[in-house]
Amino acid sequence: QAQLQESGGGLVQAGGSLKLSCAVPGDSFSHYYMAWFRQAIGKEREFVVSISPLGVTTYYADSVKGRFTISRDNALNTMYLQMNSLMPEDTALYYCAATDTYVRPTTIGDYDFWGQGTQVTVSS
Numbered sequence: 001q002a003q004l005q006e007s008g009g010g011l012v013q014a015g016g017s018l019k020l021s022c023a024v025p026g027d028s029f030s031h032y033y034m035a036w037f038r039q040a041i042g043k044e045r046e047f048v049v050s051i052s053p054l055g056v057t058t059y060y061a062d063s064v065k066g067r068f069t070i071s072r073d074n075a076l077n078t079m080y081l082q083m084n085s086l087m088p089e090d091t092a093l094y095y096c097a098a099t100d101t102y103v104r105p106t107t108i109g110d111y112d113f114w115g116q117g118t119q120v121t122v123s124s
Contacts, residue, residue: 002028002113004067004096009118014085020081020118022096029077035111036081038092056114082103086122093117
């Protein structure tokens, strides 16, 4: 059972930046397909971005393309989400997710392990 721990959330003004981290202790991180999802109050959890185990393949939701960048450091067992040009509609609880099995990158149900989430609030 992987333990995922997000950090880096906070309050930022529109146009600002934040960098989220997701740490995964243990020896299996480099085998995990990873992703970020987010859930705003009153809305369903939605896909944000994913990254393959070696960082070669990424998928972005249209709403964040050009503003968010996903990366990972397998030596540090950590995934990152650099968020620039933040907008109030980016306000949500951000979750990292992982799986070591077959995955459709944007499908919530294909991820087996989840963190507790980190809150991102963007003020206008």
